[in-house]
Amino acid sequence: MAFYRKSRAVKDALPLRRMLPFALLVLLAVLLVTFLLRVGTVTSSSSLVNMYGWSAVWETDRSLVIHLKSELKLPKQSILSMSLDQRNKLPPRNMDRFPNLAKDHTKIVLYVHNRPQYLRLVVSSLAAVEGISETMLIVSHDGYFAEMDRIVQDIRFCQVKQIFAPYSPHLFPDGFPGVSPGDCHDKDDPIVNKCNGTADQYGHHRSPRTVSLKHHWWWMMNTVWDGTEETKGFSGHILFIEEDHFIYPNAYRNLQLLIGLKPMKCPECYAANLAPMDVNSVGEGWDMLVAEKMGNVGYSFNRTVWRKIHTKAKEFCSFDEYNWDITMWATVYPSFGTPVYTLRGPRRSAAHFGKCGLHQGRGKSSSCIDNAEARFQLDEIDKILNIKPDWKVHVVKKQSGYQAGFKGWGGWGDERDRELCLSFAYILSKERDSYATIEDNVQKLKGFLLHADASGNATKV
Numbered sequence: 001m002a003f004y005r006k007s008r009a010v011k012d013a014l015p016l017r018r019m020l021p022f023a024l025l026v027l028l029a030v031l032l033v034t035f036l037l038r039v040g041t042v043t044s045s046s047s048l049v050n051m052y053g054w055s056a057v058w059e060t061d062r063s064l065v066i067h068l069k070s071e072l073k074l075p076k077q078s079i080l081s082m083s084l085d086q087r088n089k090l091p092p093r094n095m096d097r098f099p100n101l102a103k104d105h106t107k108i109v110l111y112v113h114n115r116p117q118y119l120r121l122v123v124s125s126l127a128a129v130e131g132i133s134e135t136m137l138i139v140s141h142d143g144y145f146a147e148m149d150r151i152v153q154d155i156r157f158c159q160v161k162q163i164f165a166p167y168s169p170h171l172f173p174d175g176f177p178g179v180s181p182g183d184c185h186d187k188d189d190p191i192v193n194k195c196n197g198t199a200d201q202y203g204h205h206r207s208p209r210t211v212s213l214k215h216h217w218w219w220m221m222n223t224v225w226d227g228t229e230e231t232k233g234f235s236g237h238i239l240f241i242e243e244d245h246f247i248y249p250n251a252y253r254n255l256q257l258l259i260g261l262k263p264m265k266c267p268e269c270y271a272a273n274l275a276p277m278d279v280n281s282v283g284e285g286w287d288m289l290v291a292e293k294m295g296n297v298g299y300s301f302n303r304t305v306w307r308k309i310h311t312k313a314k315e316f317c318s319f320d321e322y323n324w325d326i327t328m329w330a331t332v333y334p335s336f337g338t339p340v341y342t343l344r345g346p347r348r349s350a351a352h353f354g355k356c357g358l359h360q361g362r363g364k365s366s367s368c369i370d371n372a373e374a375r376f377q378l379d380e381i382d383k384i385l386n387i388k389p390d391w392k393v394h395v396v397k398k399q400s401g402y403q404a405g406f407k408g409w410g411g412w413g414d415e416r417d418r419e420l421c422l423s424f425a426y427i428l429s430k431e432r433d434s435y436a437t438i439e440d441n442v443q444k445l446k447g448f449l450l451h452a453d454a455s456g457n458a459t460k461v
Contacts, residue, residue, distance in 0.1 A: 072423040074167060081171050084144060084164035088223075092136055092161040092230060093153070101159065102134035106236060106255060106300065111140040111220050112243040113212075114170075116147045118354055119243045127157045130383075131252040136161060138224065138231070142216040143170030161230060165219045167420065169208035176416055177215065178208050200413030201320050210322050210411050217324035218316065219424045225306045227428040237272065239300040244354025246376055247274075247298070249383040251349040255300060257387050258289075262343050265393050266291045270305050271342040274298025274350035277401060283347040287388065292396035294333070294342040296325040298350035308336065310425060317421035321408030334404030341395070345387045351376060 077085070110126075112119055126132055136159040139152045144164055152162055172178030184190055184197035184205040197205045224231050224238065231238070237259050241247060251274050258272040266289070275297040276283055276290070284290065309316075312332045319331045333340040353376075412418070 072419055072426055074423050074427065075176055077166060078171060080144065081166040085166045088163045092159040094156060094159050098133055098159050101136060104236065105135040106239055106259065107136050107138065107231060107234060108239045108241065109138045109140060109224055110241050111216065112148055113142045114145045114148060115243055116151060119148060119151050122243055122245055122247065123151060123155060125247045128249050129247055129252050130249055133158050136230065138163065140220040141165065142212055143168035163223060163228065165216050168216060169212045177420055198414045200410035201407065202410045204410060206414040206417060207411065211417050214322050214324045214327065214412065215421065218421055222424045222428045225303060235303050237300040237302050239298065241298055241350065244352060245297055246351045246353050248349045248378065250385055253385045254345055254349045254387050257385065258343050258345065261389060265289060266341060266343045269341045269343045270294065271299050271301040273342040273344040275348040276344065279352040286346040287391060288346055289391050289393045290344050290346060290396065291341045291393050293399040293401060294340055297352050299342060313422060313425035317418050319408055320410050320412050322411030326402050329402040330404060330406040330408060339399065347386060
């Protein structure tokens with residue numbers, strides 16, 4: 001009996017001995033993860049992914065961090081810049097009037113500069129949009145202008161959150177990203193004129209008012225998707241509009257339907273648009289949906305598309321073109337390898353009305369007022385949902401406009417602008433990438449260990 005008991009005890013202990021190496025592996029993994037969390041080392045966690053071949057774990061937008069050799073630094077903030085950073089953390093207004101957002105809502109981002117006469121018109125059009133009270137309007141400011149701020153604060157028709165680009169050149173009158181002492185101007189020769197700066201491909205040096213266009217758009221995108229509490233966990237579509245876009249009453253309902261139809265009608269489409277690629281077009285008026293090149297008036301996409309865009313941060317930030325949209329058309333979209341289509345209706349639900357240049361909105365002595373009092377003749381069909389779910393899709397194979405190979409209009413040659421641009425992509429996503437990657441690796445490691453066989457050979461799942 002004693003012998004039987006001893007043999008049984010030895011037999012029972014065998015599985016425990018076999019599991020000992022795995023227990024040690026688990027302990028080692030816990031210690032490794034603890035270390036990574038303390039030091040916040042992204043490269044260490046990425047090495048862990050590569051070690052075991054878990055390439056699928058590494059989300060597409062996280063690869064940016066690997067490309068950067070060192071952490072990029074942001075300019076020293078002014079008091080105004082820091083105060084705007086604090087305002088960006090404030091909760092949305094009007095939550096007492098609209099405490100709950102509708103399920104499956106589409107958030108709206110309105111990015112503005114300094115054209116108050118335009119902003120009043122777009123706000124007026126938004127107030128008449130069917131369903132606007134169901135969602136949140138985020139207004140992104142290029143710097144700070146008091147009149148623009150006041151107009152937004154008067155909005156009462158939905159939840160409203162304001163964010164202000166704290167590194168806008170408009171906030172730095174005496175230093176980069178504004179004008180720095182000793183900067184080169186126009187076509188100055190840095191050696192002859194003993195000035196600072198890197199000229200663009202045409203020999204011109206940077207203009208702060210010009211580069212702010214691209215800086216603001218890129219900062220806004222990174223902030224909305226990765227740096228704002230109300231949206232950084234949001235996986236639905238976000239609609240992006242500008243201060244010179246008139247929004248039709250049926251825009252929101254049409255967009256919701258387009259977003260719902262996109263996976264079935266046009267699975268290759270990246271986005272849904274409220275207006276044709278050609279800003280002068282009112283649409284074809286067909287009983288048919290249209291898939292064409294993504295336009296820059298009333299475009300919307302989800303986080304999956306943003307992550308794909310984010311992986312192209314180096315291409316976006318290094319392309320010598322001061323317009324964000326031309327940069328996307330000429331270098332980012334072509335790098336995806338397939339045509340970037342957007343789905344839209346045959347009639348526009350948004351229209352571009354501004355003729356005054358973006359950086360001419362406010363001169364030193366007078367306001368730019370051309371076409372600011374524009375009015376649109378709206379038919380009854382423009383006020384109601386006018387898209388049919390059973391319509392077929394017409395695909396525009398020949399894509400017009402800027403294509404791959406276009407070298408850019410310049411204005412974006414200074415290395416400081418390129419580094420600041422990359423900083424927006426890196427710094428806003430750094431903490432998220434570090435912890436999200438580590439968390440994913442822990443889950444994979446658990447599965448890796450749980451599926452190990454009794455002989456101690458790991459089985460990758």
